[in-house]
Amino acid sequence: MIVKNNKTIYTMVLCLILSLFSCKANKYGMEQENKRVGEDLEQIIEQVAEAEMDLDRLPIGDADIKNVIESGYYADKTKFAGKLLIEGKPTFMVRPRRFGKSLLISTIATIAEGETDKELFKNYFIYNGAFKDENGKIIKYDWKKYPVIRLDFSKLNNETSEILKADLQRLLYNAAKKYGVESKLHNPIGYNSFQSYYENLIENLKILKNGYEPKIVLLIDEYDSPVVNLDWSSKQHNDCIKVLKDFFTVVKSCAGDCQLIFLTGVTKFSLVNLGSGANIFQGNDVSLENAFSDVTGYKEEDIKNLFENRFNYVIREMEKRTGQTYTKEGIMDAIKFYYNRYRFSYDGPSMYNPNSVLSFFQRGNLQGYWYRTGDPSILLNQMRDEIDRFDLDWEKLRFYVTEDDIMFTQSKKPLSLEALMYQTGYLTIDTYNPANGQYALKIPNEEVKMALAQNIQEVFLDEQKEIGVHHKEHVLAALQQEDWPRLLQLFRDACFANTSYEALKNDEKDFQNILHAFLNGVCHHTVGGPRIRVEEHSGSGRSDITMDDIKNNVVYIIELKKNQSAEMAIAQIEHKNYSGKYFRKKKIVHIGLNCIFNREDINHRNINECMIAVKRQDSNNNLTKDPKKKFVFSNEEFVAGVINVEELEKKKTAIQNNKRIRGNA
Known part of the structure; x- marks a missing residue:
């Protein structure tokens, strides 16, 4: 408290001195100079305020x-x-x-x-x-x-x-x-x-x-x-x-x-x-x-009163990060969405997570902080034991329970999902019906929703890796024999079809993570087998997945697209030269996959088509290209498809134009 007050005094004294200097300039008719001094004064005050924020460390994690x-x-x-x-x-x-x-x-x-x-x-x-x-x-x-x-x-x-x-x-x-x-x-x-x-x-x-x-x-x-x-x-x-x-x-x-x-x-x-x-x-x-009900955590009035001196700071930080304009009310709405809506009784106030609020006002960055503080292993162990119980649409779901359900204590396995999620902080009280004594539980806020999704995804990715281990002989055989329909069927049935709602949402990155985890399992403990890399850097970009089969001197470059086409995926591999560093390989295989996220499509949350491009060393050690092959999913299997040459050229032209624009810049 004393340190904060002293810094405030120093700021006030500095502002007073600068103000006096400004008045002095005005007295002698130095209008232009006075204007400049005024601008400097505003800038210095802002810099001092920012410096004060940096020195004023908030008590994050301090329980004294x-x-x-x-x-x-x-x-x-x-x-x-x-x-x-x-x-x-x-x-x-x-x-x-x-x-x-x-x-x-x-x-x-x-x-x-x-x-x-x-x-x-x-x-x-x-x-x-x-x-x-x-x-x-x-x-x-x-x-x-x-x-x-x-x-x-x-x-x-x-x-x-x-x-x-x-x-x-x-x-x-x-x-x-x-x-x-x-x-x-x-x-x-x-x-x-x-x-x-x-x-x-x-x-x-x-x-x-x-x-x-x-x-x-x-x-x-x-x-x-x-x-x-x-x-x-x-x-x-x-x-x-x-x-x-x-x-x-x-x-x-x-x-x-x-x-x-x-x-x-x-x-x-x-x-x-x-x-x-x-x-x-x-x-x-x-x-x-x-x-x-409010024995721990911040209430809304606490935040408005305690953090009054930090709103300008976080507004500046948020505007720098997002390019958007914020007001104090806008900041309150944002942190309410991220860190609020915990309720611990039938009629209690809506509470904010104190650690996350402090972290936000320290850094000025709206993100999830709770996930990083470590999760109780009890929750993760329950997920690993029976992950399918957690494959739910948590954002829309409501659990209707009694007080005994929430504080369920019997030692049995598996634990009550409602009690487990409430006591570990992933569900909170939304409403209470006094007529039947039932509580409606829901996910409290965005931060918790993100943390839950990350936990579930990590467990599902571990499980996906185990599935890959189980299918590794079949996958490696399909790669070595160039049995592409068989490989794609394994990707579709063993990999993507086994993925949870939480782990695979409307994001191209999710498809990449799922396939990477599966292939990680395929290559796990395989002596001399392929090495998996994700987003490996090349001269002009990063490939989604690279499988480097050192033993057989072969490399596989895999690119995934969502709701586009296999042609777009293969064109990106070629025109960004993802495989350029592997020019000494005996064989280079480009695999372009298109994935569908569309509830109206039969291929929803799975792959629907693929294009394969293979380059091989000839007797003179020169790389020669095989004709490209395309496969589409039809009638429960992958069959040969027609390559869309126009789409390939369109992608090539777009990439060349982007290069030209960057070069001119």
């Missing part, structure tokens, strides 16, 4: 409440922290990743330390607002001082159950060390019972002096991190679950010594496996409670 408040970009969540501390119930909450759970934990921990950091919150609800006690009486927060045990389970090593146990005891040891009671506890090295270690820690924290209350605040962040990404049928998972089950059993036994036990995670799936110790959270899951 002190740092976030001092940055000036903290959305007040202190009423929730106060409510939890006053009510003193064991409380459980799930939220998607990167949504502010750890910052909330930091907020509670800092407030629980009492008067020490009270002034840090002087502009926030906990300092100025009022709460209700258990009798409904209006009270101010009392700033009692509690010992805090703060455990971040994402830092635990789960390689083995013994390592997990030792690591958990290390966290407890660090908590004891913070209050100077570590010497009164069992040595954490080599001691088997972390349960008794925890009990011993609680007893020592209860009798702390210096104004501490005899009640403990226990905060556990990412409780499911050690187990949720493991194979649930593995011994490692079962052993690690037992460690956590034992820990929560002792947590439950000491619950009466705690003012607050607060547990957060990304999913609720692991909670059911934690045995009776997790029963303390029954009836105290606030994940869908209306009163806690």
